[in-house]
Amino acid sequence: MSINKLLVANRGEIAARVLRTARAIGIKTAVLRHPAEVDSPAHTIADEVVTINGATPVAAYLDIDQIVELAQRIGADAVHPGYGFLAENAAFVGALDKAGITFVGPTQEVIDLMGDKIRARNYVEERGFPVAPSAIEDDNPATFVERARAVGYPLLIKPSAGGGGKGMHIVREESELETSIETARREGERYFGDGRLFVERYIENPRHIEVQVMGDGQGNVVHFWERECSIQRRFQKILEETPSPALTPEQRDDICESAAGIARAVNYRGAGTVEFIYAPNGGYYFLEMNTRLQVEHPVTEMVTGFDLVAEQLRIAAGEELGLQQSDIRQTGHSIELRICAEDADADFRPAIGDILLMDEPVGPGVRVDSGILDGGSVTTDFDPMLSKLIVHGRNRPEAIARARRAAQDYVILGVTTNLGYLDAILAHPKFQSGKVSTGFLADEAEALKQEPDDTTQDILMAATALSDARLVQAVENVPEIYRMMGGWRN
């Protein structure tokens, strides 16, 4: 089996990134485009651009029937889902299977299992991998308090039906446990009409560490080491790096082997990521497994030298992995910045606008995976991520320096982006020391704010005035006498 023609059922930077590799290895390519979308790099790379219709662009990219039908119509024998949209949709995989089209990713069964967070957690726990201690009241209400006590302190009580932080209580001591359970139960009843509770170990100052895995579905699984993703805003990552500054070599081997073990347990096929919560005391707990290529996969490519999409396509074509764990080494350090159209000073409010001027950074160890073109526009139709800036250096300080230089050289004018904010993160002493947790951005919000100083403001005003053609023309046309007088009417 081999892939002759690949449809990328995605858009933006990831579509462009997948298409580049597919073309390089000689596969014919096609990509989707909704009529409301502006041209993006993907549309200039693909051999074929196929129109997809839908009430909204997002609805179109989620339309399983239409995408399968388009794939058949253009004669695609494989579909790469990218990330998001249908990448982890078991029904999509089923529909492609039925149509005889290869899905570049894991089986429907594995997507189903890992998509159900409670089933996945139980599955992983039963096989001896670490999960955060927890107790679900529903399992046996009579023993709930007893089991909650066994979870250990500090612990977090949550209403089972809850969300948005309501009714959540952190318990640090045995003496507070029963009172807090009663309070949480009353709040659960009040907010959600449901007093059933869930208790889990509360990890203070946690890190988010994940491991890239790859399997061939034929019994072979390897890992491509870890990624540190603790820099998050609104529970979404905006800066990732590898190696993690938190891990010792022994801890690194341990967490990466756990991830590979979990993938081995399900005879995993394709690229996947096992996410862990990492506690300051070195403990780590399975969080979830993402059965797709991740946004942040390029940092792994930078330090291992592998093209993960090429590996995905090889495995999807039925080839064996053909790699030993010892073939995969981490060399140097890599950092990824997610460039988003948003105002970091206004609670990360998404920004829209026309891209009036764009200039991408270049230099040793600099890679840009972009979803935008100069002259394009940014709308609210899709996710605000515009592009990714990825750098590689011989060590972490060099990677940080290169990331800062590249972020400062990246010119995007016409729409507000978080480039300056990302640079401020890189410049922060705590980030540079590597001592961060998932609370870093919230804790350091004030320190990361930036106001132009007086000199900068003067420069900005002069530049604005002198580049205002109507203003300059009007000034030049003023008769000499008024020019001499200036303009003030007193």
Add this chain to the structure above:
Amino acid sequence: MRRILEINGKETPIWLASTGQSQVLHLGDREIPCTLDPATGKGAYTLELDGTRISLRIAVGEEATFVHLNGRAYEIGRTDPSQTLGESGGGAAQDQMIAPMPGVVVSVSVAAGDDVAEGQALMVIESMKLETTITAPRDGTVAEIPFAAGDSFGGKEILLKLEPLEEAE
């Protein structure tokens, strides 16, 4: 020639004049000689400000100017105080007139409930020592005038509202 520039929510009035050789930026009571020349690169310019040469990138949008300076991008809002009110607001401006900047009401010549014709003078305001007459953007009926002569108003405040037009058939 005046502009109101907005940086990070802060509005600053500026005045640009020319000496023939260079321009002079009036900022409050400061007068800063400056010139701007194209440089090599996309949107690249050299700004000479008070004798200092500064490299920057500039993109001029409809209502704002974007500047990339020392590795940071900035957005500077521009308002031309002499521009007719209502012009800038687009469709909604047909029903309400919004102050582009803070100022004082000089006189009001109509009252709520009055029928007005397109082009009719409705009120006179003064902002930045510049008087502007606000005229009716269309035929209609005055719905509301929140300010009287002598009142001061802030930027973006509604100065006058017309009754909305009946929904088109």
